Amino acid sequence: MVVWRRSYPASADMCNPSRFPRAGELLFDAMGEMWFDSADDYDRCVRSPKFAAAREEESALLDRSRTVVMPVDVYVIKDGVLPDGAVKNIEFVNRRPGMALQPFQLYWRNVHGPLAAKIPVIRRYEQNHLSLSEYQKSSAPLYDGLAVTWFASTADMRRGATTPEYAATRADEPAFLPDGHLPIIITREHVVV
Numbered sequence: 001m002v003v004w005r006r007s008y009p010a011s012a013d014m015c016n017p018s019r020f021p022r023a024g025e026l027l028f029d030a031m032g033e034m035w036f037d038s039a040d041d042y043d044r045c046v047r048s049p050k051f052a053a054a055r056e057e058e059s060a061l062l063d064r065s066r067t068v069v070m071p072v073d074v075y076v077i078k079d080g081v082l083p084d085g086a087v088k089n090i091e092f093v094n095r096r097p098g099m100a101l102q103p104f105q106l107y108w109r110n111v112h113g114p115l116a117a118k119i120p121v122i123r124r125y126e127q128n129h130l131s132l133s134e135y136q137k138s139s140a141p142l143y144d145g146l147a148v149t150w151f152a153s154t155a156d157m158r159r160g161a162t163t164p165e166y167a168a169t170r171a172d173e174p175a176f177l178p179d180g181h182l183p184i185i186i187t188r189e190h191v192v193v
Helices: 039-046 049-058 101-116 132-136 154-160 164-175
Strands: 003-008 031-035 072-078 087-093 124-130 145-151 184-191
Touching: 072 101, 087 154, 101 124, 101 145, 101 164, 124 132, 145 154
Parallel strands: none
Antiparallel strands: 003 031, 003 184, 072 124, 087 145, 087 184, 124 145
16 A cells, blocks of 8 residues: 655644744754655665656656655654644754664654654654665665654643753764754645545
């Protein structure tokens, strides 16, 4: 089964980085997601004439120079029930300069993930690690993955940033992330197909 999700900013208030203590640069206006049961299913889809036609139609809407395709492996760190209209925070993650990929992925998933999952207002938390095949291409990937968290509301998201669990999560970040803020998208999902 393939699910195509396109996420759009839910409101101007949600897209204002100054409203959130950790917000980084807003790089993108929208995000599309496609889910596949296997890497082979993904390969078949992106090579199909229907996919090529859909990509051609998108050219009228999208700036291709700012489009990033990221095949990822999803790790659910905290699995919870999402209320209708849940707010989704997507952070574009890179590893600390000089850190090898495998130690980064293991630390992020096994040390930092459980720490961040303790933030009480987080309803769901996924780590989307860039597929290893992307590192075999001629150009280096722009990002190593996505940290995706869901909240009941933007108020909950802001409240979460005031907790001791959030402070502990932030204190852990220099162990595996570069200095500075992560680029983000704050959105609500709209299922298209």
